[in-house]
Amino acid sequence: MKNLFGRRESSPSFGGATGGFLKKHPKKWAFLAILLIAYYICLPKNLFESPTATVVESKQGTLLGAMIADDGQWRFPEIDSIPPKFKACLLQFEDAHFYRHPGFNPISMFKAMVENLSTGKTVRGGSTLTQQVVRLSRNGKRRSYWEKFIELILATRLEFRHSKEDILELYASHAPFGGNVVGLDGAAWRYFGRPPYQLSWAESATLAVLPNAPSLIYPGKNQERLLAKRNRLLKKLWNEEVIDSTTYELALLEELPKKPYPLPNTAPHLVQYLTKSKKGKRIATTLDDDLQRNVNFILQKHYQDLRQNQVHNAAVLVLDVPTRKVLSYVGNTMTTKEHQKDVDMVQANRSTGSVIKPLLYAAMLDAGELLPDMLVPDVPTQIAGYTPENFNQEYSGAVKAKQALARSLNIPAVRLLQEYGLEKFRDQLDGFGLKGIDKRADHYGLTLILGGAETNLWDLCKTYANLASTVNHFNGTSSEYFENEFTDLVLERDRTVDFGKKSVEKNLFDAGSIYLTFEAMKEVNRPEGDESWQFFDSSKDIAWKTGTSFGNKDAWAIGVTKDHVVGIWVGNADGEGRPDMTGVTSAAPILFDVFDVLQRSKWFEKPLDEFVKIEVCVESGYLATAICPKKTISIPKKQNFVKACNYHKTIHLDANRQFRVNSSCTDLSTASSESWFVLPILMEFYFKRAHPTYKTLPPFRQDCQADNVSPMEFIYPKDGSRITLPKNFEGKTNELILKLAHAEPDTEVYWYLGGTFLQQTRNFHEIGLLLSLGEHKITALDALGNEVAITITIE
Template identity: 65%
Template sequence: MSSYYFSASPEKRIISSGKQFLLNQVLCFIKKHRIKATILAILLIAYYFCLPDPLFRTPTSTVIESRNGALLGARIAEDGQWRFPETDSVPKKFEQCILHFEDAYFYTHPGFNPISIGKALVRNIRAGNVVRGGSTLTQQVIRLSRKGKKRTYFEKVLEIILATRLELRHSKKDILRLYASQAPFGSNVVGLDVAAWRYFGVQPHQLSWAESATLAVLPNAPSLVYPGKNQEKLRIKRNRLLHKLREAKLIDSTTYQLSIAEPLPQKPFPLPRTAPHLLQRMAREHPGQKVRTSIDPALQDRVNTIVKQHHEILKQNEVYNAAVLVMDVHTRQVLAYTGNTPTDKKHQKDVDIINAPRSTGSIMKPFLYAAMLDAGELLPNTLVPDIPTRISSYTPENFNPEYDGAVPAGSALTRSLNIPFVRMLQDYGLERFRDKLQAFRLRDIDRPADYYGLTLILGGAESNLWDLCKTYASLASTVNHFHETSSEYYTGEFAEPVLKANEKAGFGTVSRQKTVFDAGSIFLTFQAMRELNRPEGNEAWQYFDSTKKIAWKTGTSFGNRDAWAIGATKDYVIGVWAGNADGEGRPGLTGVTAAAPILFDVFDALPSSSWFDMPYDELVEAEVCRNSGYLASPLCPKTTAWIPHSGQRTGPCPYHHLVHLDSKRQYRVNTSCTPVTDIIAEPWFTLPPLMEHYYKNNHANYKSLPPFRADCFTDGPVAMDFIYPREDQDVILPKNFEGTTNELVVKVAHSKPGTTVFWYVDDRFLGQTRTFHEMAIIPREGKHLITVIDEFGNEIKRTVRVKK
């Protein structure tokens, strides 16, 4: 014997001896009875593998719940049954009801009850047919898994064998959960979870004793006592069970009396449809599963109501669809997901607009603004041209077809002016901007830059509400994280939003390097977007409580097909789209009139947020020109402003020049006509001729350069440019009521007042002008070359095509 045998305690030596003896007996039996041992081994193996795993392979419904477990919606299973995924627990009330009705000895038998089987067998033989069953809940689970099998004595024996195997594989609680998940409750309702909703409109744990008893008796004869039919039979079965519960002292007499007085269910309740388009999405991504989402049920209901209210207004203009997405900036969780209005099938009510690619309109202008701030190619109030523009064959127009001449970049963003942003995109670089957008992972912008051209900034590309809200939330989160981490960034800032309650957004690791844009550029962009007076077509916004601090942007696609509004605060991002899912445009459908009212109604449903913390480490206070927004030169009137560090690389103001005036400051002079001692040098703010022409119409305090005094010799640079028509423009000359063709009025701006200019059309002299440089002509139909020459020999040309 081994040394262990002698060193072990007497009890351990006895156990060891017993095991050795038993092993010897088994080996001896196998040697003497090889055939019997082989058969026994085969039977044991067959018994071990006789039970399928998993036991049920039936399709289940896709179910979505809110973050606190409230049912948001469900989709029927592929086989046409309402069958939720397996329940995770069985409520105590239902458990007591089902045990007292079906299997009182459930927790003590090994899967079958010999006494119940014997009693049932005797009674059935005496009756000559099956009048009583002796199946346990375990056997009923087996029978449910073997659906379609005839109820014969052989099948009963097989059920018993499989039931014992099920008892060895699963705990009693697990078997009870299998029964509650797979039991039939009449019609196409399978399982306790869906039965509680369909018959009582509540979750299983909210069922009363009477409701639990009603559901407990239904699986026994689901076709016979389907709610709404055979009411008296159902009542008798339920009350008999409630009487048992009272006898077992599980309920008192008062509860019993109240329970038997409760009405029976009459017809199935419809399941909640709180987020039908989110259910569509989850049915694609997680078919047949129960998903607990990040949705806030109270907010989702409120957003649904807001969308429904605005749908009633929008459809008066034959606008039938809208969508709203609400995200938490800090967690990136989706709090509300309303994919469409409650319209009808004719107007595509089932289309999930949140994921549909639509023309972006102006909604991406803040990205370009932030990109140029980040690159040090723009300051917040740098003047950008707003003048008639033609680039190759592309002629952008503002929503309001007027020109400011020059406008601060931040104001251009606030007012959503198109021409300044097209010119800014040309300066920044189309390919370069396309690369920046790629960092945002906007999946619908998947073509090369040349495919979109400069229209990219005005809606020439398509994106979707999901990706755009994700991007705005990521920008807001960049500023938040920069403050929270003491001036650091996260490598995975532009992470996908979260739709599941148990998931967290992956922000990556902390880094000193910016992710896409620095926090200062984003903050200044949000500052510009925070302005409230946002005219787009001369509408002044008056519906919003100015105490709320929100960075928001609207957008309208070409042809008034898409209306956008996206707003960001420190805590939330809300995105709104309105329009027609089939792409039909409608007059008056704009971001301001259609989407923005929804945006602010949803913001009113959220807690107020404080404004973003200023990222001081990414900003520097600098002296800038009060007039032009550029870095101040020595000639500029100065003011201070916060700019990105990269903004210090921008050039000084190019529009302030030192001019020499006479003693009365009426004329410009030089040493050819005035002694140096009598010349007054004064800084002057001067814009190029075309910019000046429009700028001074909107700025009464703008002063054009005084002319040179007549006795002065000048050889300084002069400039002139066409105001109208634009290059290669098609000009239509209509006829008046008398049948006479209207004139084409050509306009030119000249930098030197009082200069004489000479006009030619196709080398034919027309005349000259001195003060106001306008010339009316009636050219023949076709292509013409207009030439203008000033008295100093400067020349400009323009080609137009005339149509009558």
């Protein structure tokens, strides 16, 4: 640009002017910069640091329960939305120009100042909702004009940082609603027993006016003033055409709440459990609200009967197998503090009883060391000084493996564990994550399978859910497994399980072994009154197992279907045992009542690709030999270590088929040969009591030399036993009862102590002896000259 003299002038620039101003007034610019920085950082990053309650919701979003905040306030975590009714009420009552001001309203402030000065006291406030949020965050600051000025500055800064909706949510989350109730969520539940989104116009208006004077007006106090405030707000809503006349008139008829409602307490022990890891958070869980209420009702109904036997505690856990989500969590009954109602028995470690027997059964099937119909001895047993007993203290002699599991017989389980290997089984249990089982195998011994270890309902249910899912996934894929099949349970609604990649390799047990285990568990006799359940079309196929710990301290029942796992524990939290409290009588009835409210599931599909057909002997269940009747069964496809049957023997009978003969007395070419099912003498002694069709071996003809096999065997005590004789109430030492089994019970048996004859018995071969301390040899001789002897030590 040229001037009048033709010279070029530089144009004035803002930068140049600013630069000049900076040079001329550096202190002013520095001061301005400091003010801007101070303004930028004046608002704390987190406005509210107060502790919040732990809030637990169902998957439907309903409140299951809450744990009060550390400062004793019912202050729920901040909400992420505000119900339209409450928002409309709040804006009309507190700040009608909320969406049009920058954080403060000068007109309202001027009117309030004039009115307050004219009356000489504070009768009107001019604060916007934004300013009120700031004031709430500066809790404890004394009210003054200087404080008002600070609030105004911070309010404008808050408007720059947050949206209007965010500011409304902050207000609704932290406004006081009287008493120890802070925030809209807590107020809605405490005063109306409902979530905010279900409140009526009258209820929303009541809550909108409460923060205005929370220490003076709250439900149950100053009802007339509260009613007047609410009705004025309702009239304003009508005048502003927010609500119509009908809604207005109906709202006026609604009564005010008289006192706070207790918060829902549908899952108190779950709230307690989640508070340990998610304190002060809002947790949307996987629990189904309706199912949780039904299970609570079922447990409370059974508790009325249980406490007649002085049994006060019980717990229920329900799982969804495909997702591993927890559908219901009831940690205890509604008993009293004296009976420890607050103890969460879902997480408490207790003696397992028999509920891990199916794991041994599956392990042996998977290892190729067991067949479902294989006979297992069920006779008096002593192993390294340990003498297990069946719950009913009876013996079957021999029982099929799957029936031993279904009947929960202790002696067959102990014998199988010893045969399989205690340490091997103990190591496999680590794969299930049973946290209570954390000691070495020698600590538990063979009692491990009968309840010598402890674990909790959570881990047991998780274990059976993982097993069920293994079968489901194998059938749902191309006969493959998932690498992360054995995973933890899910409690948070939006979390899903990552089962990992597919693999042809099994996890712990193959699908075939698990399926056969569930098949055996399905045959368990149901509780009294349900014995004929399988004949009803409405019945459900359920694989289930009960357990009772030593001393009747714990009663368990675990049920598994394709879709669900239900676990029950019953007992006393203090460990007191009660007579007649067993898994079948106390826990199983609850189990089936819970299954009755669950959707019916189809039975597991058979994992055909994991099976191969083999022949076994019909009566013994062992691998077939050439001399036994056979049948074809399906077993897991793996190397089989089960022995061929040795319970079938070829015998020779005389022409009348009445006596056995051998080469010592006849030409065997003229004798009849026959395959005969023969059990060892002790097994036979008990087996034939329950099996009238069992045929004992015919005796040898008198002119024949008998086989060198004794027909007698001691039942108790066993050879080499070391025994301490107890004393009775009178202080006298009790006798030792000797028991003997004979293939022909009516044969006379003669008893000797050392070389001294004691007495003879017939039919029932039992005698009582009062023995001195030390070693003793006891001999039994029958009328046919057969002899058996044992040596024992009395300590």
